[in-house]
Amino acid sequence: MIILGYESSCDETGVALVCTERGLLSHALHSQVKMHQEYGGVVPELASRDHIQRVLPLTAETLAAAGMQLADVDAVAYTAGPGLAGALLVGASVAQSIAWSLGRPAIPVHHLEGHLLSPLLANPTPAFPFVALLVSGGHTQLMRVDGVGRYALLGETLDDAAGEAFDKSAKLMGLGYPGGPALSKLAEQGDPTVYDLPRPMLHSGDLDFSFSGLKTAVLTRMKSFDVNGGAAFETAKANLAAATEAAIVDVLAAKSLKAMKQTGLKRLVVAGGVGANRHLRQHLETEMARRGGEVFFPPLSLCTDNGAMIAFAAAQRVNAGLVDLSTSSHAFTVRPRWGLHDI
Ligand code: ADP
Numbered sequence: 001m002i003i004l005g006y007e008s009s010c011d012e013t014g015v016a017l018v019c020t021e022r023g024l025l026s027h028a029l030h031s032q033v034k035m036h037q038e039y040g041g042v043v044p045e046l047a048s049r050d051h052i053q054r055v056l057p058l059t060a061e062t063l064a065a066a067g068m069q070l071a072d073v074d075a076v077a078y079t080a081g082p083g084l085a086g087a088l089l090v091g092a093s094v095a096q097s098i099a100w101s102l103g104r105p106a107i108p109v110h111h112l113e114g115h116l117l118s119p120l121l122a123n124p125t126p127a128f129p130f131v132a133l134l135v136s137g138g139h140t141q142l143m144r145v146d147g148v149g150r151y152a153l154l155g156e157t158l159d160d161a162a163g164e165a166f167d168k169s170a171k172l173m174g175l176g177y178p179g180g181p182a183l184s185k186l187a188e189q190g191d192p193t194v195y196d197l198p199r200p201m202l203h204s205g206d207l208d209f210s211f212s213g214l215k216t217a218v219l220t221r222m223k224s225f226d227v228n229g230g231a232a233f234e235t236a237k238a239n240l241a242a243a244t245e246a247a248i249v250d251v252l253a254a255k256s257l258k259a260m261k262q263t264g265l266k267r268l269v270v271a272g273g274v275g276a277n278r279h280l281r282q283h284l285e286t287e288m289a290r291r292g293g294e295v296f297f298p299p300l301s302l303c304t305d306n307g308a309m310i311a312f313a314a315a316q317r318v319n320a321g322l323v324d325l326s327t328s329s330h331a332f333t334v335r336p337r338w339g340l341h342d343i
Pocket residue numbers: 010011135136137138139162163164166167178179180181184272273274275276277278303304305
């Protein structure tokens with residue numbers, strides 16, 4: 001069975017073709033990062049309009065890359081939430097329209113289920129069960145993944161996501177968007193021990209996170225610097241960047257290791273853009289090896305938002321018998337806020 005899938009929940013337009021037997025056939029992606037850069041963050045209305053312009057050309061590209069035509073498609077999947085309402089509506093309405101015109105079923109997909117199953121697209125593939133640390137600009141969650149459709153939330157952020165903490169701290173330091181890579185680069189030149197930043201909820205006893213206090217600490221430090229200090233100011237900023245990165249990485253790693261201990265599982269998968277962070281990778285690799293476990297970092301192209309994970313999640317659900325393909329209704333809605341417990 002051939003599934004055409006769409007992702008448009010935030011600032012990436014992704015389209016993919018997945019075969020339920022053979023896996024990923026082709027995919028195409030457009031990132032809006034450059035467009036949002038001049039505003040310092042994602043502008044929802046611009047995101048929606050850009051998705052509209054990209055979605056059909058990317059569809060043609062994806063079909064051509066697989067040597068297929070729309071008539072070859074057996075079902076159309078799309079991200080139904082969570083995400084930006086207007087952006088989600090673009091993918092949802094295009095997917096439902098194509099499904100309707102072909103007389104095929106449409107499959108709404110939960111964005112986070114896409115992320116959780118995306119490591120299975122990588123090589124090597126982690127076997128179930130595993131713990132997933134999902135760390136992106138929009139999410140910070142620890143999940144236990146026992147199989148397709150079998151997910152348990154272990155902990156999550158109570159306020160900002162880890163990527164958001166990187167982005168907001170970077171903005172306070174006058175670095176570009178997205179802030180994570182920029183802050184991480186500046187941190188290379190800094191000393192993380194000069195400023196002692198808080199490690200929010202490190203000893204909270206649970207697996208939840210909180211990052212909103214960190215940006216206040218960064219702001220307070222920034223205000224204490226002399227902006228006309230020349231080289232001293234640059235050094236102070238680099239030290240602050242290093243301290244910020246260390247604080248975020250420490251908390252993410254400590255809670256992930258706690259989740260491994262609590263579940264007794266040996267495999268950890270890190271998904272989401274923050275998974276690109278070099279310090280986080282090194283820290284988790286060392287600590288998981290010490291515990292006789294394994295950590296998987298799927299390629300970044302699969303970790304950040306993409307259409308492949310959405311079409312793939314739909315295929316996995318079909319294979320697991322979790323999708324009713326008989327429905328012919330193409331009425332739809334999107335769910336900007338949608339918990340994974342509710343799929
Ligand atoms: P979303 O679509 O929810 O914003 P993505 O999975 O696309 O999330 O990841 C983007 C996030 O990852 C941004 O917040 C960005 O700052 C962060 N990020 C990317 N690279 C790094 C890095 N090397 N270190 C820290 N954060 C990073």
